[in-house]
Amino acid sequence: MTFLDPLINGLSLGSLYALIAVGYTVVYGIVQLINFAHGEIFMVGAFGALSTWIVLGQASANLSWWMLPLMLVGGMVVGVTVAVLMERFAYRPLRHAPRLAPLITAIGISVFLQEFVRLFYGAIPGFPDAKAAVVFPQIEFFTGPAIEFGGAVIQRATFFTLGALAVSWAFLWFFVNKTKIGRAMLATSQDPDTARLMGIDVNRIITIAFAVGAALAAIAGTAHGLRYGNIDFKMGFLAGLKAFTAAVLGGIGNINGAVVGGLVLGVVESLATVYVPGQFGGAAWKDVWAFVLLIIVLVFRPQGIMGAKVVDRA
Amino acid sequence: MTASATTRQRAYNVERIVGLVGGLIFAVSAFFPWAYGHEALDDMAYFGSPSPLQWFAVVMALALINCLAASLLEPTLNNSTGFLKLLGRISKRFGWIRGARALAIGMLAYAVLAILAVALELNGLVNLEMGAWVALVGAGIAFGSSMMLPTGRAPFLERIPSYPVLEIATIALLLMGMLFASAYALSQEDGGTFLMVLVFIGALAGFAIGSGFGSWVATAGRRHRTVLVSSAFLVAFLFPFTQNGSDANMSIATQVLIFAATAVGLNIVVGLAGLLDLGYIAFLGAGAFTAAVLSESAFATINWHPPFIVVMLLSGCISATLGLIIGSPTLRVSGDYLAIVTLAFGEIFRITMNNLDGSSGPNLVHGSSGIPAIPNLNFFGFDFGQSHVVAGIELGRFANYFFLMLVIMSIIILVFTRLNHSRIGRGWVAIREDERAAEAMGVNVFGLKLLAFAGGAFLAGFAGAVKAHVDVSVVPDQYVFLESAFLLAAIVLGGMGTVMGVLLGATLLKLVPEKLRFMSDYRMLIFGLLMVVMMRFRPEGIIPNQRRALEFHVDDEELVEDVEERLPYEFVEFEEVPA
Numbered sequence: 003m004t005f006l007d008p009l010i011n012g013l014s015l016g017s018l019y020a021l022i023a024v025g026y027t028v029v030y031g032i033v034q035l036i037n038f039a040h041g042e043i044f045m046v047g048a049f050g051a052l053s054t055w056i057v058l059g060q061a062s063a064n065l066s067w068w069m070l071p072l073m074l075v076g077g078m079v080v081g082v083t084v085a086v087l088m089e090r091f092a093y094r095p096l097r098h099a100p101r102l103a104p105l106i107t108a109i110g111i112s113v114f115l116q117e118f119v120r121l122f123y124g125a126i127p128g129f130p131d132a133k134a135a136v137v138f139p140q141i142e143f144f145t146g147p148a149i150e151f152g153g154a155v156i157q158r159a160t161f162f163t164l165g166a167l168a169v170s171w172a173f174l175w176f177f178v179n180k181t182k183i184g185r186a187m188l189a190t191s192q193d194p195d196t197a198r199l200m201g202i203d204v205n206r207i208i209t210i211a212f213a214v215g216a217a218l219a220a221i222a223g224t225a226h227g228l229r230y231g232n233i234d235f236k237m238g239f240l241a242g243l244k245a246f247t248a249a250v251l252g253g254i255g256n257i258n259g260a261v262v263g264g265l266v267l268g269v270v271e272s273l274a275t276v277y278v279p280g281q282f283g284g285a286a287w288k289d290v291w292a293f294v295l296l297i298i299v300l301v302f303r304p305q306g307i308m309g310a311k312v313v314d315r316a
Numbered sequence: 317m318t319a320s321a322t323t324r325q326r327a328y329n330v331e332r333i334v335g336l337v338g339g340l341i342f343a344v345s346a347f348f349p350w351a352y353g354h355e356a357l358d359d360m361a362y363f364g365s366p367s368p369l370q371w372f373a374v375v376m377a378l379a380l381i382n383c384l385a386a387s388l389l390e391p392t393l394n395n396s397t398g399f400l401k402l403l404g405r406i407s408k409r410f411g412w413i414r415g416a417r418a419l420a421i422g423m424l425a426y427a428v429l430a431i432l433a434v435a436l437e438l439n440g441l442v443n444l445e446m447g448a449w450v451a452l453v454g455a456g457i458a459f460g461s462s463m464m465l466p467t468g469r470a471p472f473l474e475r476i477p478s479y480p481v482l483e484i485a486t487i488a489l490l491l492m493g494m495l496f497a498s499a500y501a502l503s504q505e506d507g508g509t510f511l512m513v514l515v516f517i518g519a520l521a522g523f524a525i526g527s528g529f530g531s532w533v534a535t536a537g538r539r540h541r542t543v544l545v546s547s548a549f550l551v552a553f554l555f556p557f558t559q560n561g562s563d564a565n566m567s568i569a570t571q572v573l574i575f576a577a578t579a580v581g582l583n584i585v586v587g588l589a590g591l592l593d594l595g596y597i598a599f600l601g602a603g604a605f606t607a608a609v610l611s612e613s614a615f616a617t618i619n620w621h622p623p624f625i626v627v628m629l630l631s632g633c634i635s636a637t638l639g640l641i642i643g644s645p646t647l648r649v650s651g652d653y654l655a656i657v658t659l660a661f662g663e664i665f666r667i668t669m670n671n672l673d674g675s676s677g678p679n680l681v682h683g684s685s686g687i688p689a690i691p692n693l694n695f696f697g698f699d700f701g702q703s704h705v706v707a708g709i710e711l712g713r714f715a716n717y718f719f720l721m722l723v724i725m726s727i728i729i730l731v732f733t734r735l736n737h738s739r740i741g742r743g744w745v746a747i748r749e750d751e752r753a754a755e756a757m758g759v760n761v762f763g764l765k766l767l768a769f770a771g772g773a774f775l776a777g778f779a780g781a782v783k784a785h786v787d788v789s790v791v792p793d794q795y796v797f798l799e800s801a802f803l804l805a806a807i808v809l810g811g812m813g814t815v816m817g818v819l820l821g822a823t824l825l826k827l828v829p830e831k832l833r834f835m836s837d838y839r840m841l842i843f844g845l846l847m848v849v850m851m852r853f854r855p856e857g858i859i860p861n862q863r864r865a866l867e868f869h870v871d872d873e874e875l876v877e878d879v880e881e882r883l884p885y886e887f888v889e890f891e892e893v894p895a
Contacts, residue, residue, distance in 0.1 A: 036652045092848050096855075103851045105592055105655055106808055109801050110847025117841035239797070243663065246656055286676040290667050293660035300653060301645040 006154035008272045014160040014229070016268020017167035021222035022245030023252070023260035024174065025215025031191040031255040032211045033097070038108035039088060040219060041242015042115040043081050047220025048233045049119055049132070050080025055139045056129060067143035070162075070224075077220035084115070085216030086209055094205070112239070119235040135234040138227030145228055159229040166221050171261055174214070178257065183210060191255070240289070247296040253306030262307055270295055331461040332388045335416065336381055338457030342423055343377035345454055346370035348447030351434045357509050360434075361445070369430070369509060372516040373451060376423050379523055380458055383416035411471035413462070415527030420462040422519020423455040429515060433508030471528020483536035484543050490533065495551045499558040502565045502827075510831040552722055556715040557707070566714035568830050573721040574783050576822035579806040580728050580815060581775035586804065587813035588732075588741060589768035590748030591647070592655040594800050595662030599773040601795030602638055603631035603780025605669065608687040608790040609680065615687045617680050624693055628781040635777025636770045638665075643769035647762060662797055669792035686791030693720070693785050700785070717786045724782060728775050729815050735771075736813075744768055798840075805847055811857030820858060 025040045054076025059069050092111055096104045124131030144162045148155045178184035189197040190207045198204050226241070227233045244267065252263025274291040275284060299306065350360035350370065358367045366374065386407050393404030431448050435441045497517060504510040524530040537544045559565050582596045609618050610627050622630075638661075646657040673683020681687055692713070693700040700716040735741045743764045746754035755761045784790050802825060810821025829839050850857070 036656070092852070095852055099851075099855060101652070102586075102590065102592055103855050105652070106804065107848050107851040109594075109804070110844045110851070112844070113798070113801065113840055114844030114848065117838075117844060121837065121841060240663075243656070243660060247660070250653070250656070284676060286671045287667070290664050290671075293664050296660055297642075297645055297657060300649055300657060304649045304653070 004154060006152070008276045009269060010154055010156055010160060012269035012272030013265060014157070014163050014268070015272060016248075016265035017163045018222050018225055018229070018241070018264075019245045019248040019267050020167055020261045020264025021170060021218045021225070022241060023248040023264045024170070024257055025219050026246055026249040027252075027254055027257055027260040028187075028211045028215045029208075030249070031257075032187060032194075033093075033208055035093065035104055036108070036246070037093075037212070037215075038105060038242070038246075039111040039115065040215065041238035041240075041245065042112050043085050043216045043238070044219040044223045044226070044241055044245075045233070045235060045238030046084050046115060046119065046223070047077040047081035047216070048138070048223030048227050048237070049077075049123060049136075049235075050220060051077030051224040051227065052136065052138055052233065053080070053129065059139065060128075065139060065142045067141060069139070070141050070144060073139075073141075074221060074224055077224050078217045081216040081220035081223070082213045085212045089209055089212040094208075112242075116235050116238065123235075132235050135232040138231055138233050140231060141228065145231075157229070159225070162228060163225045166225055167261070170218050170221060174218075174257060177214070183207070187211060244289075244292060247292060250296060251299050251306055253308040256306070256308050259306055259308030266307070267292060267295065328465055329388065331464045332384050335420070335458050335461035335465070336384045336388070338420075338454045338459075338461060339377045339380040339384065341454030342427075342451055342458060343374050343381070343454075345447045345451035346373045346377075348450060349445040350430060350448040350451065351438065352443040352445055353438045355437060357430065357433055357437070357506060357512065358504075360430075360447070369512055369516075370447075372513070373423070373426060376419055376426065376516065376519055377454075379520070380416055380419040380423065380462075383412040383419065383523070383527065384462075386410065387412040387416070409471060409528065411526055411528045413465050413467055414471070415523045415529075416458075416465070417462045417467075418522030418526040419519055420455070420459040422515060422522060424452075424459045426512060426515050426519065427452040427455040429508070429512055433512070437506075437508060471526075471531065480540070484540055486533060487536060487540060487544055488547055491547045491551045495554060495558065498555070502568070504831070507832045514828070549722075549726065553719070556711055556718055557709050559715070563712035563714045566712060566718055568827065570714045570718045570721055570786055572823050572826045573718065573725055574779055574786065575803070575806070575826050576819050577721065577725045577728050577779045578776055579803050579810075579818045579822045580725075580732055581772050581779065582803050583807050583813065583815075583818050584732055584735065584775070585768050585772035586807055587818075588736060588748070589744040589765060591765060591768060592652075592804075593658045593769070593772065594655050594797070594804070595642075595658035595660070595665070596772070596776060596803055597795045597797070597799040598662045598665035599635040599639060599776035600780040600783065600799075601665060601669070601790075601792070602635045602773075603777030604784040604787075604790045604795075605681055605687075605780075606631040606634050606777070607781035607784040608690055611687075611690045611784065613687055613690045615682060615689060617682075617687075624695070624781075628778055631781035632774040632777040635780070636774040639770040639773030640766065643766050647765040647769065659797065659800075662795075662800055666792050666795055669795070681790075681792070684792055686789055688789040690784055690788050690790065714786075717782070720782060721786075724778060728778075731771075731775065732815060740764065740767065802843075805843065808847065808850055808855075808857060811859040814857075814859055817857050817859035 022040065022044050025043065026037065029035060029037045029040070051073040054073045055069060058072060059065070088111055092107050093104055096107060119132050123129055124133065130136050144158050146158055148157050149161075150156075176184075178187060186197065186202045187207050187210065189200065190202060190204055194204055197207075222241075223233070226237065245264065248264040248267045249260045250263070251267055252259030252261070254260075271288045271292050275288045278284075278287065278291065346366045347364055347370075349363055351357065352361065354361050358369050360367050360370055390404055390407050390412075393400050393407065396404070427448070431441075431444060431452060434444055434448065497513075501510060501513045501517070504513060521530070524533070555569065556566055578596070578600050582593060585591050585593045585596070607627050609616055610621060610630070612621050642658065642661045646654045669681055670684045672678060672680040673685075676683075698716075700713065700720070702716075703710050703712045704716070705711070735744075743754070743759045746757065746759050747761055747764060751761055787794075806821035806825050807818055808821070809824065810819065811817025825843075829836060832839075
């Protein structure tokens with residue numbers, strides 16, 4: 003095994019974290035709300051992509067490459083719908099409530115979405131029972147034989163994940179900096195009251211922020227399905243927690259920070275699995291190391307790697 | 317009086333009379349059979365002989381009739397003389413319409429629930445007899461008319477002069493009633509019956525609060541605090557004696573107490589200091605594992621078995637140390653970070669315990685299989701595993717642990733209330749409400765936060781040590797995030813910052829799923845939805861701390877006045893001094 007293998011594996015894992023982390027960061031940047039239920043959007047998105055394939059491709063066992071864009075769109079539609087509904091009916095009424103209230107709501111939503119998928123996904127005719135892990139279709143072009151590249155073995159799903167992150171990042175940069183809505187988002191995150199005075203519909207901007215985050219989380223959900231070959235209703239919890247760690251690591255509220263934080267976290271986790279010696283190494287401890295990293299960052303650099311201002315909110 | 321006011325008055329009288337008729341119909345329906353079969357609920361198939369559940373319907377209907385009749389007769393009574401005039405003046409202090417509304421809602425829920433339960437248990441709506449439909453119609457009429465009535469004034473029963481004997485007698489009677497009600501509710505094997513008893517109790521509680529009787533009792537409770545606390549403790553103490561040696565309900569009751577004790581501990585952290593701790597279950601787990609490892613189980617890995625008192629203190633100290641380790645870096649940054657770091661800490665704890673199995677780490681707790689066969693406690697020859705006969709009533713294993721937990725519970729409640737009313741408690745409230753203002757006023761923000769965090773962890777460790785022995789085995793997967801969320805839900809549901817609320821929330825959250833096994837699959841779904849709905853419509857919980865409720869409803873001026881009136885000190889508004 004070379005040094006490259008765990009590094010590339012870590013980058014692949016990290017781009018998953020990064021895609022989810024962007025959702026935390028975008029919403030936090032605008033409403034200073036930690037949307038704990040964001041991990042479930044990732045899960046719901048993956049199930050949306052799976053459903054799209056079941057409806058369109060399962061009958062003909064269609065695993066051609068062009069199924070993937072359709073699945074991505076399906077996942078995004080489901081993820082965005084859930085996120086927008088969640089914002090509208092659960093978070094918006096609590097916008098001026100004490101900070102504890104939305105956090106508890108988020109836990110409630112999280113449990114609700116998990117249970118909803120667990121109990122009712124299999125009840126739809128033709129859909130598999132979601133009480134245990136569900137097999138995710140392996141689109142041949144993206145999950146075929148691994149590629150040897152300069153001494154390292156790279157899974158094809160890795161290319162897809164990294165590519166998805168790169169494209170999303172570029173799209174996000176363009177969206178935030180060059181479009182009218184993106185600039186309205188920037189304005190709202192800097193000063194919501196003034197933004198409103200300037201004619202920006204703040205509620206709409208907040209909804210868009212949730213939607214953008216959800217779309218990226220749905221991409222991550224699909225990528226997760228391709229990478230691991232199956233999805234389950236519980237996968238949002240740990241992924242969401244890790245992605246939040248990544249967002250804090252990079253500096254919450256900062257989109258570039260979320261991407262960098264995700265990649266760093268993935269690489270650290272992957273390297274820790276290989277290089278931490280003795281009994282405390284190996285896959286069993288990798289989650290522990292990720293969370294220890296979170297605590298260390300909070301002690302020494304609470305504003306994160308890329309965060310500029312000191313986070314000081316009660 | 318103008319003409320329009322008179323007509324309005326008359327119109328409301330019509331609604332009162334319609335509501336009365338609805339109540340009568342509901343009461344009469346109880347004497348008709350509700351279900352075709354004997355298996356549904358508690359056998360409502362007889363004509364002219366109501367089952368207990370149908371008697372409850374009669375009680376609700378009579379209370380409603382009482383409310384509406386009193387509000388109807390009140391003007392007449394006030395215009396008469398002598399005794400009737402006195403009655404009118406007493407009646408004026410009640411919030412009859414509010415009480416009637418709560419009852420009507422309860423009746424409607426009761427009738428709908430009965431119909432659903434019968435239909436489910438006997439397979440199909442055909443098994444409903446006329447009585448059930450009549451009850452539904454009666455409840456519907458009562459509900460509709462009570463909703464059309466104006467709410468009327470707020471009750472002000474608590475301002476009548478104090479009659480100590482009457483008050484103490486009421487407190488004692490109420491608590492006795494609670495003892496029998498809980499024993500009765502617990503003895504219901506049928507899930508539907510249990511739910512209906514809960515609705516009945518809820519409707520009566522709503523009636524008491526709405527009509528003003530509740531606030532009178534609350535004032536009486538404040539006046540005779542010692543009586544209230546000691547009789548509540550006595551009632552809890554007597555509870556095992558109502559179970560006739562059956563350990564099934566005692567096992568639930570003991571689990572409820574452990575859960576409630578942990579929740580009260582968490583309430584110090586969340587309710588008083590306002591720190592959201594999402595990994596609290598890990599502290600309970602740390603206590604349980606410490607006790608398990610030091611117990612005389614054959615699987616214990618440390619060959620040192622000190623007496624249980626020492627083990628308990630040690631468990632508390634280890635949990636508190638973990639709390640300090642986690643708290644000291646995170647309490648300096650924002651509250652959201654604390655929430656997520658504690659969540660991460662809960663995961664670290666669970667994974668670490670799973671890994672301490674000899675292959676991924678040193679063998680301390682046998683990994684995911686945990687430590688089984690933890691022996692029962694033995695205090696100076698008193699074996700907790702044995703049944704004991706006291707006054708002719710057999711008390712089983714769980715009853716023994718119930719008594720132990722009762723003692724621990726009272727210690728935790730004592731700590732909670734004393735802290736709440738101390739300088740430290742006021743410091744916590746100040747931090748919760750505005751950290752910067754508190755700091756500016758000289759409150760040691762970081763120190764107090766750390767104290768709350770470590771103190772809460774200590775109490776959880778305490779409870780965990782007992783839990784290890786009650787549960788017989790300690791397994792890492794008992795201490796997952798969902799359990800932390802449950803603890804938090806108990807606090808949110810019951811009311812943040814109050815002991816009574818948390819006790820109620822913990823009891824509901826542990827008891828209802830135990831009794832409703834037929835819907836256990838949907839338990840978590842309902843739980844998640846409940847959290848969202850609670851936060852949306854009643855974020856302060858069922859029995860809120862008033863200062864806390866104020867934080868959620870800043871614009872409610874009535875509440876502001878109410879809270880200010882009850883404060884032990886007065887707000888002084890400073891006049892501007894001319895220069």
